[in-house]
Amino acid sequence: MEKFINYKDSFLHGEWIEGTSGRSYENTNPYDDALIQTMSIASKQQLEDAYIASKKAQKKWAKSTADTRVNILNKVAEYLKTNKEEIVDVIVHETGGSKIKANVEVDLTVGIVEEATEMANEIFQAEELPAQVEGKKNRLIRLPFGVITSISPFNFPLNLSMRTIAPAIALGNCVVHKPDLQVAYTGGIIIAKAFEDAGLPNDVLNVVQTDLEEIGDDMLTTPHSHLVSFTGSTPVGKHIGEIAGSKLKRVALELGGNNPFLVMSDANVDRAVEAAIFGKFIHQGQICMIINRFIIHKSKYDEFVKKFVEKASEIPCGDPRDDETIIGPLINDTQVEEAQKLISRAKEVGTDVKLEGKQEGRVITPYVFGDVKNDSEIAQTEQFAPIAVMIKAETDDIAIELANDTEFGLSSAIFTEDIERGKNLALEINSGMTHINDQTVNDNPTVPFGGTKESGMGRFGNPWIVDKFTTTKWVSVQEEYREFPF
Incomplete structure (x- = not known):
């Protein structure tokens, strides 16, 4: 933490500038409420100034060479790798994530930055297109989009911030970024410091530490x-879509999930349980891709539930600073209260408790509910907590129907010994991503990451994000004299 602890302000115009709202925010460790730092909150005017400055800077940055952008991104990646141990420490203290989660997050972030270097040559490169007019040559050229607004969450803030910031900058855009104040370091300060040390020109990236009360x-x-x-x-994504739509703005929205994990009639139960434990309990279940519903063929149900409960009951819970801890605290009291309300209401309607958890501070140990109805509140709610719900399916076909019976469509997983059948079944699940013989929490900078239905719009990953973060222009050249009909 020591490398970053003295930074408590916004990164604006290439400097660390104190917020002028007259308000502050106490950034604390979610495990024990220890004060990390008191952050100064930026004002509405500072946000406006950041946008104006970024708009001006973007005209120059758009003309920068690919080599310039690649060089800066390489330095950012190197900064993250060199300072990995300290960044892991920040993630553990600030987000409540285990050391395993923190290491995964840094590695994913480095991968995003390195992949972004592959995008730098995409702008100003002409692609020849067919022409129907004799003597005409058509060219398609990608141009930087402009100034991109970036807003990131509390759960994987380093990774989920950088997957917008790095590609945007690689493609000649400027970014105004707002992290969640609860994770001001992981989602903002570390990123700004990396780009500052890499020599990024002023106002290409402005990181504004502020909140909705102010802006x-x-x-x-x-x-x-x-x-x-x-x-x-x-x-929140719907609200953003409504406002942005009224202004005819583009949106890239990666939203909630109700991700099913299907155990088919021919599944290897032991392998499925191993994957299921990781895919449910990493980062306390606070991941959009986390397994939300376990849908199990009736022939495998008893065995799967028994083995899952046994493993879940043995997961180390507590202080994420301990190397052995897997489940640490939820991010804040509101999240704890929401989880406990969900648990209480499930018990009130008689849902079978297969494993009774407990609460210690903000740490909730695993709960497992059995024989859950797919249309119940606990099955249809994005839990964001270490709560596992087990749903029995009479047939494999019914398992697919249950998987699709949700408003969401982000990630999904299928366990089957018949790989070819699994590939076909994957296409029947209405989600943006399906993983065969794996769990639902997967990411990679070279895949189309995103969901369907109420899980969002657009795709991250190269090359899909290139389309989102650039604008295409048609330039035609009439090389031979053209005769017109009048």
Whole structure:
């Protein structure tokens, strides 16, 4: 933490500038409430100034060479790798994530930055297109989009912030970024420091430490940015989509999930349980891709539930600073209260408790509910907590139907010994991603990451994000004299 602890302000115009809102925010460790730092909150005017400055800087940055952008991104990746141990420490202290989760997050982030270097040559490269007019040559050219608004969440803040920031900058855009104040370091300060040390020109990246009480919808309504990239809850995503749509702005929305994990009639139960434990309990279940529903063929149900409960009951829970801890605290009291309400209501309606958890501070140990109905509240709610629900399916076909019976469509997983059948079944699940003989929490910078239905719009990953973060222009050249009919 020591390398970053003295940074407590916004990164604006290439400097660390104190917020002028007159308000502050106490950034604390979610495990024991120890104060990490008191952050100064930026004002509405500072946000507006950041957009104006970024819009001006973007005109110059758009003309930078691919080599310049690649060089900076390589330095950012190296910064993250060199300072990995300290960054892991920050993630553990600030997000409550285990050391396993923290290491995974840093590695994913490095991969995103390195892949972004592959995008730098995409702008200003002409592609020849067919022409129907004699003597004409058509060219398609990608141009930087402009200033991109980035808003990231509390759960995987380093990774989920960088997957917008790095590609945007690689493609000649500028970024105004707002992390969640609960994770101001992981989601903002570390990223700004990496780009500052890499020599990024002023105002290509502005990181604004502020909150909705101060800025309201200003990041959505500003006339200086016409693309909003947001990762977070579906209700907030809908609000962003509504506001941005009224302004004809582009959006990249990665929202909530109700991700099913299907154990088919021919599945290897032991392998399925191993994957299921990881895919349910990493980062306390606070991941959009986390397994939310276990849908198990009746012939495998008893064996799967028994073995899952045995493993879940043995997971080390507590202080994430301990090397052995897997389940640490939920991020705040509100999340704990929501989880406990969900648990209480499930018990009230008689849901079978296969494993009774307990709460110690903000740490909730695993709960497992059995014989859950797919249309019940606990099955249809994105839990964001270490709560596992087991649903019995009469047939494999019914398992697919149950998997699709949700408003969401982000990730999914199928366990089967018949790989070819698994590939076909994957296409029947209405989600953006399906993983065969794996769990639902997977990411990679070279795949189309995103969901269907209420899980969002658009795809991250190279090359799909290139389309989102650039604009295409048609330039035609009439090389031979053209005769017109009048």
